[in-house]
Amino acid sequence: MRWFGFGFNAFGQIYVHEKSSKGECSDAAQEVKVSRPTEFTSQVERSDLKRDYQIRASWSRTASLHLHGDSCVFLAGFDSSESSGAPVKQSRGCKDAIISETYLTLAFSDRLESWDLQKQEKTPSWIMEIETHSESFGPPVKLPLVPGGYIAMKPPLYRSLSPQLMAKSLALSAEHAILLSASGAVYTWGLGSHGQLGHGDLTSEEAPRVVEALWGMPMSCIATGGWHSVCISDGGDLYVWGWNESGQLGLPSGGLRKALQQQSSQHTGAPCQDASTSPTDKPLEGEKHEDVFISIQAFPALMDITPSCEIKTVSCGSRHTAAVTTTGDLYTWGWGDYGQLGHQTFISSDEPQCVEFFREQQLHVVDVVCGAWNTFVAVVNEEVACS
Known part of the structure; x- marks a missing residue:
């Protein structure tokens, strides 16, 4: 591996700095x-x-x-x-x-x-x-x-922790926690100002409280970022909640769309269009049209990854998320200013995108671990994964 x-x-x-022949670090x-x-x-x-x-x-x-x-x-x-x-x-x-x-x-x-x-x-x-x-x-x-x-x-x-929780795994951010019990129930506590606890409000919790929206759906994996949380059901479905200002939930982010349009207009010299409309989709007279953007998702939402696939494991950075499918692909989304999405760009995204590098190298992804602003991926060769 x-x-x-x-x-x-x-x-x-990510990699140890190597010294050049002159004893100085190279630019790379x-x-x-x-x-x-x-x-x-x-x-x-x-x-x-x-x-x-x-x-x-x-x-x-x-x-x-x-x-x-x-x-x-x-x-x-x-x-x-x-x-x-x-x-x-x-x-x-x-x-x-x-x-x-x-x-x-x-x-x-x-x-x-x-x-x-x-x-x-x-x-x-x-x-x-x-x-x-x-x-x-x-x-x-x-x-x-x-x-x-x-x-x-x-x-x-x-x-x-109360032994009655029967904790199986625990994920911590700087200000909140998410716990998975042996029965597959999810509990959260800590700061709730960005909906990261998944209880449908922005209040904080001093003690573990079950996420009622997920009750009755056993979960197999949990993860938490700066102000967002995710979990995977036994059936491989991905649920997300919390802050989405950088698209870290994989849901439409108004702030991110506007920032990308501003960057595009700076490169092309064209005037910046309002992020909520497009030139080919203007509202008719007397009709109000607005795209729906989500800055805070205060309760768990089922997130679709296209094409449809089952999720095996997931990890969260400060403002980005990475998930591994059962077929060995890696999908990432959210803040990408440091290249932490792995798409060989520094562009953020509020839509899950497959990291094609591993497909091209015929590598099968088996695990992912996110730091705050970076991502680490464990892989094996495809022939090893199939054996």
Whole structure:
């Protein structure tokens, strides 16, 4: 399995900066915006660590989690010089990891540790012992879920959860959370000012509250962006809600359409047309005609991807979304100013578009992980996917 990345690369999160023969970084290595899918690189020399691994991403950092043999984490991006070419020494033997702008949290078989990335300390900022075989908490879960609660992005790092929720997975943004229960029910809480909680209003919730609009439809996957949320049903349908100013919900965005028209008029020198009308679709006399644009979707909406397909997994950036289909295609939409949509442009889109690069390279997409302003994609060769 190989990983590709595209989007924001100001700190070398996508590929390691290479030195030129004169000892200086080349222009390509200093590229802040990467619009073409580029194979993710790290200074890992051991062949057994170059095989399958997982990616965790924050705004300025990328963590690659290697679980073969002596499991460990490699960091790339902002202030990661200590781990360049070598794993984070505190991570050896870890079973899982998550990364934020401030903390790297590691899960071991007997404990959990959070390390402050802004400080060079010899001891973790937070540690919790866990039972190796704990029957009281049910089956093992992945970070940020931990026994009895979850790991937050800022202190207090440990937050408790009611065992009655039977949490299966949890996705966190800076200001809200979405939880998937073992029964497939979806719960949200936190800031609700942009409809990101999916309860039909803009109010916030202090405690997990079930998303009633999805009740009775079991979900299999959840994800959250800056101020938007998405989930996938057992049948492969995609539901979206929250903020849509950059088209991150895949719904018509008035602000985005207007911005694109302004850019087009600047290039052509033509006067800018109102975003709500087109020259070939003018309202008749006495008839009012307006396109319907959505800035906030306060309850879950079923999103169609054309041609019709089933969604396998999904991930969200700050203002963009990426989904993998069961046939191995990648679709992206939303904010694209840093090339994070992978269409080899810096154009935003409020319509899902297939990333043709992987089709052209005969690569089958199996997973996607979004950082705030970039996207990482795991692929295998088509012949491997068909075997």
